[in-house]
Amino acid sequence: MSDTKNNELLLQVKGLRASVAGKQVLKGVDLEVRPGEVHAIMGPNGTGKSTLAAVLAGKLGYEVEAEVARLAGVDLLGLEPEARAHLGLFLGFQYPVELPGVNNTYLLRAAVNAKRRALGEPEIDAYDFLQTVRAKADELGFDAALLSRNVNEGFSGGERKRNEILQLAVLEPRLAVLDEVDSGLDIDALRQVAAGINRLRSADRSFVLITHYRRLLDYVAADHVHVMVDGRIAASGDMGLVDQLEERGYEWVADAQPALVE
């Protein structure tokens, strides 16, 4: 497994195509993410944003092909979902699923130990782990009660998204793809989640924020903004692109020439 230097690509995707149940959803996505960068992917519903996230993480049921799809120099497409996780990929789900009877902390420890096993490292012990997780929850300003509950069982939308951020903090991925982490949140929850993301930014960590609305980007500044339309990235730019979208709507991008660069 190769390490990336600062100017090497963390995520390199070229010509990514994906179809599900015979329907072509991704029609050739190109994306390059360097360590420490925050990218935003916006676009109308149904354009394939969530599919992109799912396909990068290795969700089953899709037919996927690409010219290039590499994370930290390693080919992604042949890897199982857990192997991609061990490489340092984290997917924040749009609708985090419930795991009845499975304790939150227990799941996290199982995940951390699974990665350690894969890397030939010793497993972390239960007590140490609990201290670590509590500390992270405190740092993020999240209620420690989350830790003793079952994964997403009876969680409100806001609690589920906070739980995703907590997991991110504990698992320390290199690349965090967050699929509509802001959807369904009220203003306070949004601020908390955004603060969490900002805390977790570092030179070794990149984010891809998939979002429909600009709200999140008011709190988390993105280095690059992309617009996805009809299964492709139709436009890329900086935060200025967000203002233009605000003014002119997504149809403007769809109607314009394919590569509308800054």
Add this chain to the structure above:
Amino acid sequence: MTAELHPADQELTLAAPPDALDRTLDRVYEAGFVTDIESDVIPPGLDEDVVRLISRRKREPEFMLEWRLAAYRAWTQMKEPQWGNVRHPPIDYQAISYFSQPKSSGDAPKSLADVDPKLLETYEKLGIPLHERAALAGVAVDAVFDSVSVATTFRKQLADVGVIFCSMSEALQHHPDLVRKYLGTVVPVSDNFFAALNSAVFSDGSFVYVPKGVKCPMELSSYFRINTANTGQFERTLIIAEEGASVSYLEGCTAPKRDENQLHAAVVELVALDDATIKYSTVQNWYPGDANGVGGIYNFVTKRGHARGRRSRITWTQVETGAAITWKYPSCMLIGEGSVGEFYSVAVSNHHQQADTGTKMIHIGRNTRSTVISKGISAGHGRSTYRGRVKAQATAQGARNYTQCDSLLIGSECEAYTFPSIESSHPSAHFEHEASTSRVSDDQMFYCRQRGLTAEDTLNLVVNGFCKSVFQQLPMEFAVEAQNLLNVSLEGAIG
């Protein structure tokens, strides 16, 4: 003439009044049967003579023989039940030997080195403590010294508070009146086909009596009766908790229970008087037979509790896997006012196993309550059926029940059936039943794998979460073993 006690009796005999035993033996000696019986070789088959022989061999009081004979006669008039949702070849009741000799120590393994390594591997996975493995593998008694000394301390503690815990055979020798008072009052001899058979030919089992106001100081385990040669086939257990008494009883263990006898038809009766509680926990891992399920155990059990006293409570907990066929419905009759019945169960049917299990909660007295949580897991070609009955009779004012029964399907070849019956004859009965059947969803699987867990780890995690509410009800001693058992019994279930 010295009495030759069965090794099992030796383990558990409390300081019994010597004259009672002597009198019994004298009677037998008078009849002159002793020598004859010892040398008999009894062919398979069942008739009145075999029943008499069993009773004589055990030197039982007269009333027991009459009881057994009545049961036998009732059995001959009955037909095997056909309504279970299980498929099996017909059982030839005349091909079974109802009278089994103890294994000669010549056949037993001399040490762990002689034991099948696969079996030892299983003990390892299940987390069975080292000093117990030899006993479980059937290594001859004198090589396993630990258990005997543990048993001695144990017996003293019980004797100090007046708790009687011994084999059924012993109880018939030393406490015949107690046995006679309660035996068959919860499961009458003619209750069902297998109960009738059991009543006629049962070989041994446990007897527990907890006197008024006594909280039994430790969990009682039938497992202490190690090396009781082949008495497992037709076990009869009776547990009595008098006013204010409480006891927790553990049956079985997670080590795969091997037995040449295919048919197991046990009967368990529980009686709880005012303010008494009885908790009966079973963790059983039956030998599943070969890959096609041939040679596996048929486990047909009648378990019933009478919550006779006011505010009495009876709790059944079970984690079962492995039997080729399981047919059991631990039940509670809620008779006393304010009495409570509980049933917590995890049943796993993998490979070609079939489990038809559930519970009956019959609400008779006023303000009675019952809780049922049943988790069925089907994998491979397994078939799991929940059959429950919650009934409020016309006298059951204020009856309350909550039932949750869920089935988890692993793989596309297995089956899950849920057949509850909710019956109310009293307007104030409030019963709530909910059930679901599904598999580990794709979303759950992807979520965990994205967090770094393998598919197999995910399955174990989700299955354990699925069973959590039942595991929480198990006595500590069983809870950890039960989790390991679950993981082991589902190995290879992800195809």
Add this chain to the structure above:
Amino acid sequence: MTHGLTIAAGDSSTWVETLGEHDAIVGGPPREVHIRLAADSRLTHYRLLGPDGAPDVADRLTVEIGAGASYEQRMLAAPTGQFRSEQTIRLNGRGASATLSGACVALPQAQLDFDIKVTHEADDTVSDQRINLLGADRGKATAQVETRVPPGRHRVTANQLLRAMQPEGKAVITLQPRLSILSDDVVCRHGATTSAIRDDELHYLRSRGIARDDAVAILSEAFLRQMLPAGDQHGEGEVGHAIDRVLSLALKREAEVAHEA
């Protein structure tokens, strides 16, 4: 007597069936009804059996639902005698759906017996059965509803909810929701509850000045109406009136008998 009804492909229809009118012969063969829904058709099927119909009715209904078709049954049954209804509903084509809403009253001395089987013979199918059963004093009812998913099915959703309420007196109610699931790509749920009238609801009405008996009647009717839509699309007047008539007769009969006792 046998009735057959076919809904042609793509058609949408409503049928109001009144049981116990013409062809109920005591001790005779059951009334047989066969319904076939061709692909992408819709049928809303009302089944009404009131206390003014024949006392004893035996009924056998078979419904075959084709691909993309949707069958919706709304049953209101309050017979004075014995009502035995056997229903077999088969979801034969991909994307078919079947919903059943039943509001039933077990009047004093009456006996209701439902034996309903729903089989998912195709993928992407949905079934939902809900029955609210009101049990009057000395009324008797058994509802057995079985959902069956044979092997090899995909993306099946099945729900059952059986609820019994006994305002007072001693009705004998048996609820048996059954699931026979032989495929794993399913999400199946069922629930069954029995209860008396809720105290809090009763007290609420009484605190508003409503006499106890009237409060019980209001809550009983509400319990039944939950299963039936307030306003109907088709023949709002006709169906609505039929429902009202059956309901008021049933509740009136129940109240009468309660007072006699």
